[in-house]
Amino acid sequence: MDTACWSTSPRRACAVLCAGVQQQLLTAGHLENELRKAGRVRHAAIMRAILGDIGGGGHTLAEIELGPIALRAGLPRPRRQALRRDPHGRWRYVDAEFDLPDGVVLVVEVDGAVHLQPRSYWDDLDRQNEIVIDGSPVLRFASLGVRLAEQRVVDQLRRMRRAHTP
Structure with a gap:
């Protein structure tokens, strides 16, 4: 909390x-409590807002930024860190799910650099294949793309929504 407050x-x-939350060192609730105790700090309003988003399931800034981007594309608020069971009975998380107008559930993954490591990449491909086989389309965005090519992300989400509008 000190590092965030002094930034x-x-x-x-x-x-x-x-x-801190992504690395499972602490929870959003713990940080909210610490922020209250910290008193008057720089960026307190935005920090409170981001802690609300983290508590709602967003684990990275790019995942959190996806919510407002999706709203601009005409999609509802995402279900973040949604659980899905794979064919082997394991529970797997997806970054976000959106209900499309025709009832199809769109899965969106926001991939940071760790997803480029061979083991992660292979696991991501397998998970995506299983999601598509189960009937949900998947869109993947690089976390950097969410930040630097926001309009492109909005455009692709908007076109997916249109493709699933009866």
Whole structure:
């Protein structure tokens, strides 16, 4: 919490908060409590907002930024970190699910650099195949793309929504 509070950049402060929860070092609730105890701090409003998003299932800033981007594309709020059972009985998380107008569930994955490692990449491909076989389309976005090519992400989400509008 100290690192986030002392940060001169609101984006850096939020990234620090996300990292702690993503690495399972603490919970969003714990951080919210610590932020209240910290008193008057720089970027407190945005930090409270991001902790609400983290508590709602967003694990990275890019995943959290996906919500407002999807709203711009005409999609509802996402179900974050949705659980799905694979054919082998294992529970697997997907970053976000959206209900499309025709009732189809769109799965969206936001991939950071760790997804480029061979083991992660192979696991991601297998999981995506199983999701598609079960009947859900999957869109994948690089986390950097969510930040740097936001309009492209909006466009692709919008076109997917249109393709599934009766």
